[in-house]
Amino acid sequence: ADNFFLDFEKICVLGHGNYGTVYKVRHKRTSEIYALKIIRDIDCDSESQSTSPPSQETKILGFIDSPFIIKCHRIFEQLLPSSGGSIAILMEYMDGGTLDTRRSFSESSLAHIAYQVLKGLEYLHACNIVHLDIKPSNLLVDRDLSVKIADFGVSKILSYVHGSDNYCDSGDVGTYAYMSPERLDRDSCRYDPKYVYAGDVWSLGVTLLELFVGHFPFFPPEKKSISWMDLVMVTCLGEPPASWCIPEAASEDLVSFIKCCLEKDPSKRWTASQLLKHPYVLSRSRSD
Numbered sequence: 001a002d003n004f005f006l007d008f009e010k011i012c013v014l015g016h017g018n019y020g021t022v023y024k025v026r027h028k029r030t031s032e033i034y035a036l037k038i039i040r041d042i043d044c045d046s047e048s049q050s051t052s053p054p055s056q057e058t059k060i061l062g063f064i065d066s067p068f069i070i071k072c073h074r075i076f077e078q079l080l081p082s083s084g085g086s087i088a089i090l091m092e093y094m095d096g097g098t099l100d101t102r103r104s105f106s107e108s109s110l111a112h113i114a115y116q117v118l119k120g121l122e123y124l125h126a127c128n129i130v131h132l133d134i135k136p137s138n139l140l141v142d143r144d145l146s147v148k149i150a151d152f153g154v155s156k157i158l159s160y161v162h163g164s165d166n167y168c169d170s171g172d173v174g175t176y177a178y179m180s181p182e183r184l185d186r187d188s189c190r191y192d193p194k195y196v197y198a199g200d201v202w203s204l205g206v207t208l209l210e211l212f213v214g215h216f217p218f219f220p221p222e223k224k225s226i227s228w229m230d231l232v233m234v235t236c237l238g239e240p241p242a243s244w245c246i247p248e249a250a251s252e253d254l255v256s257f258i259k260c261c262l263e264k265d266p267s268k269r270w271t272a273s274q275l276l277k278h279p280y281v282l283s284r285s286r287s288d
């Protein structure tokens with residue numbers, strides 16, 4: 001790792017997240033373009049770090065290999081001694097950035113997106129990995145609408161499930177807005193770790209609905225700040241969201257698909273593998 005940074009030149013900043021900055025970089029010798037994410041000041045004492053230490057995440061990232069998940073080429077920990085714990089992640093560059101939530105996608109584009117994210121989730125879940133932060137800004141695209149899941153195993157997002165005994169989820173990771181009722185309100189929804197993977201499916205349902213309507217689907221577009229209580233009210237206490245927040249223009253297949261994702265009871269929610277066989281995905285997604 002010694003001369004790692006000397007081999008690259010920075011082209012521009014691609015974006016800032018809650019935990020770090022992502023740069024577009026060029027490898028000088030090969031001219032290959034990559035994305036480099038730098039996460040600074042990792043607090044090693046915080047709960048989320050103790051439940052998902054970077055070293056473990058490095059291991060996970062090392063073996064993940066799916067066309068539906070962003071490829072991490074190298075990970076460097078504590079590269080910048082001056083700032084304590086830092087991690088640099090060299091990953092594949094996606095020229096379309098994140099899925100844009102301000103436009104609304106057609107049903108066939110949406111099914112194409114759904115298919116790819118479901119393939120990624122099916123893969124992760126089969127590896128006993130739960131993402132815990134599926135949302136539009138963690139889904140990266142390129143020009144021809146190839147979609148890849150990003151931003152897992154980085155700082156707070158990945159939890160590990162090695163059999164349900166060793167289940168860990170610090171509870172407040174991820175973004176409330178996309179959180180399933182059982183994660184938002186563990187007490188009244190009788191949280192059962194057995195269904196931890198179902199949380200990713202809920203988040204995908206909210207994400208796809210957002211991409212369909214062009215704004216966060218549970219509230220009117222004018223509403224700018226959404227609290228935990230707002231979300232508990234609509235997802236835990238209200239009627240199932242799919243019964244009131246899908247626009248009438250949606251096809252029957254899409255309505256049914258979203259209902260299967262946004263099933264409030266995680267034991268009844270469809271799994272990623274089941275959803276891949278749903279008529280909406282089977283009949284509408286491009287098969288290329």
Ligand code: ATP
Nearest residue numbers: 014015016017018019022035092093094097098137
């Ligand atoms: P959060 O911190 O909540 O995850 P975020 O997902 O927006 O927020 P980052 O994951 O740090 O933050 O990414 C910041 C931005 O950098 C993204 O929104 C995206 O636009 C861009 N980006 C990240 N990774 C890549 C990549 N591999 N290729 C192209 N752009 C990327």
Ligand code: MG
Nearest residue numbers: 017137138151
């Ligand atoms: Mg992110």
